[in-house]
Amino acid sequence: MKRRHRVRIKTWMALVFVLVKLMGAFVPPPQVASARLRGLIERPQFIGSSIVKEDLRPRLTHCRALDVRVWEVIVSASGLVVATTQAVRAFKASSEGKIRAAVAKAMKPFEPSRPQDEVIQRPVMGTIRKRIASWQQHATIIGGRYQSGKSVATEEALRGVRGVVRFSIESADWKRMMFEELKVENSGLFKEMMRRVGEKLKDFPDNLTKYPVLLLDIPRTTIEGIDRVSSTAKDVATDKIGCAIHVIVSASSAAAALAFDAGGLERQEDIWVGDLTEQEAKEFLALHGHEKNWKDFVDACGLRIGDLVKACENLKKGMPLDDTKQEYQRVADDEVRRFMQLKIDEEVTGRQMLQELMDAYPAGIRNVVNGFGILPKKLAALIRNESCHAVYFHPIKKRFFFASKLHKEAAEAQLAKP
Incomplete structure (x- = not known):
């Protein structure tokens, strides 16, 4: 149902409702009006009067007929309102109604969670926008260290873009939960909804993407559930449903990004969101009122944006920067200790890998440790399961690195122990 038709129906319903209310307020029911007029006729001063015989009695008959007709209109109008309301509700509950509602929601300009004046512009945002604008096939993976600003960068790249459907994957049954959130019942309705979104995007030639x-x-x-994300990306990235869908995966950690597989590296585009540059950190901290002492924050926390955010919040609560740094050091120590205990392969341990990373610092190492090859995807699963994010794999540089300078210092201290 087109928007203008819905507006017309709602307008007519409102007018009928007002009419019913007004008529109910000013026009009495037939029996009430007749009783009032009969009481007037039977007053002593009118009994036997020619006025009653010639004028009022015909008026009584006419009044009764008029009242009946008026109330017939009221009843009919009320029935129309009820029937229209029921029809609208039934349509909204139907598959067609659900699809149209989901399409209407997706066609609204994408609104990031942060206001634009609270976001610093980074080159990676332009990289993501360029990828969206030129997309033809295959999934896009937005990777990077945990809390490196991937979500903010992706949201900012999509600001104002129409045709975006967003969902957070938190369980193996994520597809069903996504359908429920969108209020479509199954994958068939979902694909039909996305196909219609693609059709409607043709009406917005200035939109960043036509997909x-x-x-x-x-x-x-x-x-x-990540394996299902991979299969879904492969399934909908083609034109099988009448409109290809650009799947963008924003993985909160480098390990989560490695778990995604759309059918090989040649079938996905990796975009890496790294730490801030010092200039970006200065701009970011200026937004939080620390333009003059921004270097103190960087020295204490490094250049990961999530660490800087937490340091600003802690400072507002009265926690000094040194205390925040010590907290980060404790986390790094724990993650390095757990990583050292990993048995990555039959011939490779976490301790051996940390030692080779230390020897090659800061260049990182390829996926060979102690002469044995390491599958980044397998190591990523171990890191997630054991919560030991001391190391990450850079999918573009194809090398392993320490997660941060603090992790490197923690590994150096741990490796020095006998």
Whole structure:
């Protein structure tokens, strides 16, 4: 049902409702009006009067007929309102109604969670926008260290873009939960909804993309269901449903990004969101009122944006920067200790890998440790399961690195122990 038709129906319903209310307020029911007129006729001063015989009695008959007709109109109008309301509700509950509602929601300009004046512009945002604008096939993976600003960068790149559907994957049954959130019942209705979104995007030639976008967030804690994300990306990235869908996966950690597999590296595009540059950190901290002492924050916390955000919040609560740094150091120590205990392969341990990373610092190492090859995807699963994010794999540089300078310092201290 087109928007203008819905507006017309709602307008007519409102007018009928007002009419019913007004008529109910000013026009009495037939029996009440007749009784009032009969009481007037039977007053002593009118008994036997020619006025009653010639004028009032015909008026009584006419009044009764008029009242009946008026109330027939009221009843008919009331029935129309009820029937129209029921029809609208039934349509909304139907598959067609649900699809149209989901399409209407997807066609609204995408609104990021943060106001634009609270976001610093980073080159990676332009990279993501360029990818969206030029997309033809295959999924896009937005990777990076945990809390490196991937979600903010992706949201900012999509600001104002129409045709975006977003969902956070938190369980193996994420598809059913996504359908429920969109109020479509199954994958068939979902694909039809996205096909219609693609059709409607033709009416917006200035939109960044002519393809619908399915933005999937993968939290750091998500372990199950990622394989289904990969298969879904392969399924909808083609024109099988009448309109290809651009799947963008925003993985909260580098390990989560590695778990995604759309059928090989040649079938996905990786975009890496790294730490801030010092200039970006200065701009970011200026937004939080620390333009003059921004270097103190960087020295204490590094250049990961999530660490800087938490340091600003802690400072507002009265926690000094040194205390925040010590907290980060404790986390790094714990993650390095757990990583050292990993048995990555039959011939490779976490301790051996940390030692080779230390020897090669800061260049990182390829996926060979102690002469044995390491599958980044397998190591990523171990890191997620054991919550030991001391190391990450850079999918573009194809190398392993320490997660941060604090992790490197923690590994150096641990490796020095006998």
